[in-house]
Amino acid sequence: MGGLPMKKSSPGPKPEPKPDQPVTKSTRVFADELAKKQREISVSEFFAKNRHLLGFDSPRKALLTAVKEAVDNSLDACEEGKILPEVEVKIEVAANGGPAPAPSQAERFVVTVTDNGPGIVPEQIPRIFAKLLYGSKFHRLRMSRGQQGIGISAAGLYGMLTTGKPVRVLSRWTEKKPARYVEIQIDTAKNEPKKLADRDQEWDRPHGTRVSIELDGRYQKGRTSVDEFLEQVAIANPHAKIAYVNPEGQRVEFPRLMAELPPAPREIKPHPYGIELGVLLKMMQDTKSHWLSGFLSSDFSRVSPKVAQEISDRAGLKATTKPRTIVGEPAERLYKAIQQTKLMNPPTDCLSPIGEKAVLAGLYKQIRGDFYTAVSRSPAVYRGNPFVIEVGLAYGTGGAKVAPGAAEAEEAGPRAEGEEKEAEVPLARLLRFANRVPLLYQPGACAITKAVLETAWRNYGITQSRGALPQGPLVIFVHMASVWVPFTSESKEAIADYDEIRKEIRLALNEAGRRLSTFVRRRDHALDELKRRDAFEAYIEEVADACKRLKKGKLNAEDLKKRLQKIAHSITGGEKTDALAKKKPDAGPAPESTIIVTEKGPEGAVPHAETAAPELKLEPPKVEAKPAKGKRKS
Amino acid sequence: MTKASVEDRLVGLADLVVEAAKKNRNPEIEIPVRALSNVSFNQKKRIIEMGRNRQGREFFNLGMARKFMQTILVADALAELQRQGLSSSLREIYYRSKHTLRDSNENTFDDQDESDPLIEDLEVTLAALREELHVRAEAGGAVVGPLVLVDNGDTVDCSRLGKGGYAVPSIVEPEEIRIKKCSADFVLLVEKGTQWNRLSEDKFWKRHNCVLLHGGGQPPRGVRRLARRLNDEKKLPVYVLVDNDPWGYYIYSVVKQGSINLAFESQRMAIPEAKFIGLSSFDPDKHKLPRNVGIKLNEKDIARAKEIMAYPWFQKKEWQKEIKAMLASGLKYELDSLANKNFRYLTTDYLPKKLKDRDWLD
Numbered sequence: 001m002g003g004l005p006m007k008k009s010s011p012g013p014k015p016e017p018k019p020d021q022p023v024t025k026s027t028r029v030f031a032d033e034l035a036k037k038q039r040e041i042s043v044s045e046f047f048a049k050n051r052h053l054l055g056f057d058s059p060r061k062a063l064l065t066a067v068k069e070a071v072d073n074s075l076d077a078c079e080e081g082k083i084l085p086e087v088e089v090k091i092e093v094a095a096n097g098g099p100a101p102a103p104s105q106a107e108r109f110v111v112t113v114t115d116n117g118p119g120i121v122p123e124q125i126p127r128i129f130a131k132l133l134y135g136s137k138f139h140r141l142r143m144s145r146g147q148q149g150i151g152i153s154a155a156g157l158y159g160m161l162t163t164g165k166p167v168r169v170l171s172r173w174t175e176k177k178p179a180r181y182v183e184i185q186i187d188t189a190k191n192e193p194k195k196l197a198d199r200d201q202e203w204d205r206p207h208g209t210r211v212s213i214e215l216d217g218r219y220q221k222g223r224t225s226v227d228e229f230l231e232q233v234a235i236a237n238p239h240a241k242i243a244y245v246n247p248e249g250q251r252v253e254f255p256r257l258m259a260e261l262p263p264a265p266r267e268i269k270p271h272p273y274g275i276e277l278g279v280l281l282k283m284m285q286d287t288k289s290h291w292l293s294g295f296l297s298s299d300f301s302r303v304s305p306k307v308a309q310e311i312s313d314r315a316g317l318k319a320t321t322k323p324r325t326i327v328g329e330p331a332e333r334l335y336k337a338i339q340q341t342k343l344m345n346p347p348t349d350c351l352s353p354i355g356e357k358a359v360l361a362g363l364y365k366q367i368r369g370d371f372y373t374a375v376s377r378s379p380a381v382y383r384g385n386p387f388v389i390e391v392g393l394a395y396g397t398g399g400a401k402v403a404p405g406a407a408e409a410e411e412a413g414p415r416a417e418g419e420e421k422e423a424e425v426p427l428a429r430l431l432r433f434a435n436r437v438p439l440l441y442q443p444g445a446c447a448i449t450k451a452v453l454e455t456a457w458r459n460y461g462i463t464q465s466r467g468a469l470p471q472g473p474l475v476i477f478v479h480m481a482s483v484w485v486p487f488t489s490e491s492k493e494a495i496a497d498y499d500e501i502r503k504e505i506r507l508a509l510n511e512a513g514r515r516l517s518t519f520v521r522r523r524d525h526a527l528d529e530l531k532r533r534d535a536f537e538a539y540i541e542e543v544a545d546a547c548k549r550l551k552k553g554k555l556n557a558e559d560l561k562k563r564l565q566k567i568a569h570s571i572t573g574g575e576k577t578d579a580l581a582k583k584k585p586d587a588g589p590a591p592e593s594t595i596i597v598t599e600k601g602p603e604g605a606v607p608h609a610e611t612a613a614p615e616l617k618l619e620p621p622k623v624e625a626k627p628a629k630g631k632r633k634s
Numbered sequence: 635m636t637k638a639s640v641e642d643r644l645v646g647l648a649d650l651v652v653e654a655a656k657k658n659r660n661p662e663i664e665i666p667v668r669a670l671s672n673v674s675f676n677q678k679k680r681i682i683e684m685g686r687n688r689q690g691r692e693f694f695n696l697g698m699a700r701k702f703m704q705t706i707l708v709a710d711a712l713a714e715l716q717r718q719g720l721s722s723s724l725r726e727i728y729y730r731s732k733h734t735l736r737d738s739n740e741n742t743f744d745d746q747d748e749s750d751p752l753i754e755d756l757e758v759t760l761a762a763l764r765e766e767l768h769v770r771a772e773a774g775g776a777v778v779g780p781l782v783l784v785d786n787g788d789t790v791d792c793s794r795l796g797k798g799g800y801a802v803p804s805i806v807e808p809e810e811i812r813i814k815k816c817s818a819d820f821v822l823l824v825e826k827g828t829q830w831n832r833l834s835e836d837k838f839w840k841r842h843n844c845v846l847l848h849g850g851g852q853p854p855r856g857v858r859r860l861a862r863r864l865n866d867e868k869k870l871p872v873y874v875l876v877d878n879d880p881w882g883y884y885i886y887s888v889v890k891q892g893s894i895n896l897a898f899e900s901q902r903m904a905i906p907e908a909k910f911i912g913l914s915s916f917d918p919d920k921h922k923l924p925r926n927v928g929i930k931l932n933e934k935d936i937a938r939a940k941e942i943m944a945y946p947w948f949q950k951k952e953w954q955k956e957i958k959a960m961l962a963s964g965l966k967y968e969l970d971s972l973a974n975k976n977f978r979y980l981t982t983d984y985l986p987k988k989l990k991d992r993d994w995l996d
Binding site for chain 2: 415532538544546548560563568
């Protein structure tokens with residue numbers, strides 16, 4: 001959907017002569033004159049004026065988008081090179097002449113992203129980083145983070161537009177040669193790269209790429225921040241090792257949790273249901289096949305020679321027709337015939353879902369909770385594009401204090417009148433991903449959000465107000481993996497609302513929700529009992545003491561308390577409650593793809609150190625790797 | 635029936651808890667139900683009486699446990715008042731019993747709305763008047779007229795207290811207030827202070843030789859009790875002057891028959907002879923009040939009027955006519971609306987005519 005207009009007539013006045021109203025010579029402008037103003041607009045020029053389309057609308061968002069594009073590129077490159085990714089993101093305040101301002105005040109930053117990927121051959125560096133719509137990913141149908149070849153060069157262009165500084169790239173692809181250092185700018189009029197520096201440089205890495213972009217931005221923590229983005233990247237990419245140095249100089253490391261690369265997705269041919277007429281026409285011009293039937297069966301997936309014959313018959317065309325000659329009305333017949341023919345769904349090995357185990361591991365490491373579960377659906381299809389939906393849930397506070405209200409009790413001190421009704425339950429946190437990339441903006445426009453909102457969480461023991469996210473200590477993870485994720489805009493912030501996609505998300509949420517409800521219900525029941533007894537115990541103290549005062553001290557209050565406690569205990573289910581609430585939240589074994597954290601430790605599909613052994617032995621996980629307590633919760 | 639002292643009755647609650655604990659039973663206080671379902675209208679005595687329905691308040695029942703605990707705490711505070719010979723307000727009781735439960739930040743009481751009903755519960759449970767519990771109700775209301783009282787050793791002549799009159803205390807039992815002298819012919823109990831001010835300023839009480847009382851809305855117990863004593867001890871008829879709306883009817887009803895909430899106090903508070911002197915639904919017509927000084931009945935008014943119409947003690951023909959007339963007109967009128975005629979219309983025209991025509995409802 002490279003919907004960027006490549007040509008556009010100039011916006012000048014273009015009066016159409018009206019027949020009954022003769023136009024005077026002085027106002028009339030002739031086409032030959034207009035033609036002088038009509039010229040091609042380069043994509044770069046177009047972007048320079050429409051930077052919001054690509055996610056650079058505000059300084060804060062621009063900083064995030066630049067990081068995102070660079071990290072996406074790094075991860076894609078590593079995976080294509082079959083290398084376990086190690087990515088380091090560093091954001092520094094750009095001094096810009098004077099003394100460097102505080103990170104929260106700074107308006108200019110240098111974003112540097114370094115990876116251990118395959119590197120780039122020197123000749124390609126300028127085009128990849130400084131030519132829009134140049135890349136390896138647009139012309140193929142295979143799952144990857146980037147799709148269009150816009151991202152990183154757009155980030156570079158934004159940096160250049162706001163600071164005048166070039167993109168600096170250091171890359172090495174073979175140990176036999178030194179790394180290459182290049183400084184490049186985009187010539188916006190021509191959409192061509194311009195080299196400012198190009199030289200060999202020593203680098204201690206055998207292979208990899210480092211890109212630095214200086215740009216106007218703002219650094220702020222919290223929602224939709226770089227910090228949040230990288231935390232989520234770590235959740236969705238447990239096979240990657242990610243380090244982050246924020247502008248304050250603090251280093252956060254997200255260790256690798258899975259030592260295997262996700263299976264490399266296979267490139268597929270387009271499925272006939274997914275293409276539009278124009279694309280079909282172009283394919284018929286470009287094809288190497290001489291016959292229509294050959295074209296259909298070799299350029300598309302799921303079209304056998306037999307099906308190709310069927311399509312040709314239905315379109316009223318000979319199977320031996322030359323594809324290049326099919327234009328106009330016959331082409332339209334052919335297009336219709338394709339839509340009417342029953343075809344197998346596209347192959348799904350072009351997809352590389354994260355996998356239940358990995359989703360579980362990512363959530364378990366990054367989110368504190370008592371319960372985790374993950375669901376991967378089988379592949380489904382929208383408009384001829386295969387996709388997979390994956391859902392994960394993390395529930396609970398993950399601390400010893402599990403009783404509702406215990407958190408408030410921690411804030412010591414008696415409450416004054418009117419203070420008691422303030423405890424508000426936070427809304428669940430929704431993490432959206434498309435091809436392993438976190439989506440932070442435009443939640444309202446996204447099919448994922450819609451599916452989460454329309455899921456009846458109350459059926460799973462979670463409170464939910466009408467039209468709102470569910471409430472409670474809940475993190476909802478939703479991932480869509482597809483060869484072509486239908487984003488609502490070029491800035492790739494929200495997934496378009498296709499019925500098939502929404503339905504799959506809902507089904508996955510339902511399955512995860514059912515698992516959650518078993519856990520929540522069992523624990524809530526036990527907690528209720530416990531709370532009841534706790535309440536009784538506190539009241540018994542009060543009542544017995546008051547009785548003693550009423551009796552002017554002539555009462556054995558301790559004896560009375562003991563007797564009352566005995567009665568309370570026999571009324572509230574006795575020993576069973578202790579067992580349920582404190583010792584065994586789950587009587588049976590944890591279901592598959594679920595982790596339940598108890599006082600004894602986690603149960604279920606806990607990611608074991610062995611899984612990640614080769615890497616972790618070399619570099620044991622660092623303490624600072626986990627984000628601070630406060631940051632985990634929304 | 636002879637009763638144990640109030641203090642002993644309060645201590646009895648502690649005994650109840652101790653006894654239940656000994657027998658390994660769930661402690662339970664039986665509290666008479668304070669609702670319309672548990673009152674009956676005694677046709678002979680013409681007062682509302684409380685029925686025998688009681689509701690158990692159990693300790694070990696999650697819905698009641700907190701209330702049970704609170705009830706005992708309030709009883710403890712009330713016993714303290716008895717022992718120290720002090721009286722206190724509802725709010726003071728609330729503060730006295732409020733503290734934080736051990737090892738938590740849950741308060742025994744979150745606000746006064748939690749403690750007030752418990753005091754009423756104890757009143758009916760222990761058959762003790764609020765005065766006997768040493769709890770003062772909100773004072774409010776005033777009196778002027780040819781009435782001499784002795785309060786706390788001071789002689790108060792209510793005819794010499796200017797326009798403001800004497801503020802009626804919340805406890806007016808004979809031990810506290812003695813009626814030394816009263817030469818009035820009747821008592822006029824006015825709903826609102828505004829209209830009482832009008833009558834007081836115009837010295838209405840002098841011209842018509844009456845005691846002027848007001849209760850600032852629903853009259854507090856002190857005002858009701860004083861009117862009752864004047865009715866009892868001085869045999870004065872009591873006339874009630876209220877707004878023409880359902881709430882006015884109910885004020886009159888409480889003065890006359892007693893309240894549903896504290897029906898057991900009717901015995902000492904109700905004035906079955908009290909008369910409703912106005913504002914009647916027929917008065918706007920009789921006095922040619924323009925329609926535009928009326929106020930449209932809202933949904934709540936209409937519902938309340940229908941409720942009142944169904945009360946057994948409003949079944950007299952005249953009363954049914956009165957309430958139906960209000961519903962039919964769809965309007966209510968405030969006493970103040972009489973000022974539309976002229977500022978002193980209430981004093982010079984309305985009341986004299988009413989009294990002369992003996993135009994009231996029983």
